[in-house]
Amino acid sequence: MLTTVEALETILAAMPVLPAEVHGASRVTGRILRQPVIAERDQPPFDRVMMDGIAARHAEIAAGRREFPLQATQMAGQPALILEPGHCIEIMTGAALPAGADCIVPVERISVAGGVATIEAGYEATARQFIHARGSDYAQGDQLLGPGQRIAALDIAVIASAGLTEVSVSASPSIRVISTGDELVPAGEPIEPHQVRLSNGPAICAMLAAHGYGDSRHDHLVDEKAELERRIGKHLDEADVLVLSGGVSMGKADYVPEVLATLGVELVFHKVAQRPGKPMWFGMAPGDKAVFALPGNPVSALVCCRQYVVPALDKASMRPAPLPEFATLASDVAFEPDLTCFQPVRLVSSAGGQLLALPVRTNTSGDFAALSGTDGYVELMQAQSHFPTGTPVFLRRW
Numbered sequence: 419m420l421t422t423v424e425a426l427e428t429i430l431a432a433m434p435v436l437p438a439e440v441h442g443a444s445r446v447t448g449r450i451l452r453q454p455v456i457a458e459r460d461q462p463p464f465d466r467v468m469m470d471g472i473a474a475r476h477a478e479i480a481a482g483r484r485e486f487p488l489q490a491t492q493m494a495g496q497p498a499l500i501l502e503p504g505h506c507i508e509i510m511t512g513a514a515l516p517a518g519a520d521c522i523v524p525v526e527r528i529s530v531a532g533g534v535a536t537i538e539a540g541y542e543a544t545a546r547q548f549i550h551a552r553g554s555d556y557a558q559g560d561q562l563l564g565p566g567q568r569i570a571a572l573d574i575a576v577i578a579s580a581g582l583t584e585v586s587v588s589a590s591p592s593i594r595v596i597s598t599g600d601e602l603v604p605a606g607e608p609i610e611p612h613q614v615r616l617s618n619g620p621a622i623c624a625m626l627a628a629h630g631y632g633d634s635r636h637d638h639l640v641d642e643k644a645e646l647e648r649r650i651g652k653h654l655d656e657a658d659v660l661v662l663s664g665g666v667s668m669g670k671a672d673y674v675p676e677v678l679a680t681l682g683v684e685l686v687f688h689k690v691a692q693r694p695g696k697p698m699w700f701g702m703a704p705g706d707k708a709v710f711a712l713p714g715n716p717v718s719a720l721v722c723c724r725q726y727v728v729p730a731l732d733k734a735s736m737r738p739a740p741l742p743e744f745a746t747l748a749s750d751v752a753f754e755p756d757l758t759c760f761q762p763v764r765l766v767s768s769a770g771g772q773l774l775a776l777p778v779r780t781n782t783s784g785d786f787a788a789l790s791g792t793d794g795y796v797e798l799m800q801a802q803s804h805f806p807t808g809t810p811v812f813l814r815r816w
């Protein structure tokens with residue numbers, strides 16, 4: 419049986435890279451960038467005036483001059499004027515610094531009468547004050563954003579200032595989330611006492627969307643071989659990635675592995691040394707389509723989705739794997755089986771600035787309600803069975 423580390427490595431190695439596609443810059447927030455964004459110009463592109471006021475020569479102010487005849491007015495967006503000695507230019511925020519000027523005195527510090535600006539008595543100016551120097555943020559040709567970066571709302575300013583109207587991003591994987599089980603009844607439909615509300619499908623779609631993979635559709639299939647074969651076959655034709663839940667264990671109606679084999683999906687592995695989620699199945703279908711068949715138990719399905727499906731989609735999108743995150747166990751955990759344990763946790767920070775993981779007990783892997791309010795889970799590695807308070811552990815946030 420594969421370890422959790424081997425299972426993840428195997429999946430990542432099998433994932434094909436999604437193609438890149440070009441989109442208008444206003445529509446790429448949340449997408450994975452596939453090109454560098456290069457500075458079109460120095461930033462600021464000129465010595466940028468930062469205050470409304472007057473532009474003058476610092477040496478003249480420092481020598482004691484207070485009165486400066488107004489030579490001209492220069493607005494933002496106008497070409498830089500040339501400042502004559504002994505004068506000042508009335509200037510606005512965002513304007514290019516006039517040639518010869520090296521000091522801005524804010525409008526609050528001057529009075530103007532008869533075409534002469536007088537600087538407030540006692541006001542001390544410093545050279546180059548209120549001037550945002552050309553190229554001090556970045557230089558023309560600098561790389562501002564790199565391939566693999568998820569485009570945040572803030573990055574849209576960078577893309578626009580690089581002069582780009584469109585950028586290349588990873589195509590969104592088209593995903594089918596498939597819940598299997600005769601007993602499942604979706605919300606909104608009448609339910610009998612012996613039936614179970616279908617919850618995995620909507621939660622898996624929501625988790626994937628929260629990670630930027632919103633192009634998913636859900637289907638519910640009953641445990642009937644011919645029907646499973648027909649519908650899963652159709653989804654395989656239409657989508658890039660399938661995420662099934664249920665039907666992969668040892669039960670008499672657990673037809674999923676058999677049906678996937680019939681459809682030509684090649685088994686990569688079945689079962690991982692982990693709890694929850696031991697019966698997990700992973701394969702590749704013709705056309706390089708990844709098929710995740712997660713156990714039906716809700717805690718297993720959600721942990722396996724976060725642990726394997728999300729990193730797989732990141733890999734396919736060319737998003738680099740995040741640096742591992744660690745937390746400190748806030749209470750003792752004992753876990754005897756020779757398996758890696760994914761332990762749900764709430765996070766709090768200690769007075770000393772440590773990130774503490776408080777284990778949250780789930781009442782079997784059917785207890786999805788216990789996950790509400792947790793921040794993620796920690797990975798308690800297989801080799802150990804006692805994890806005392808204070809142990810540093812791998813953390814994955816939901």
Ligand code: AMP
Nearest residue numbers: 597614616617618619664665713714715
């Ligand atoms: P299975 O893996 O199909 O044997 O399912 C294991 C358990 O998870 C059973 O109690 C199922 O009723 C439950 N289960 C399976 N799929 C879902 C689902 N989509 N939503 C909620 N519970 C499910």
Ligand code: MG
Nearest residue numbers: 598599664665
């Ligand atoms: Mg089932």
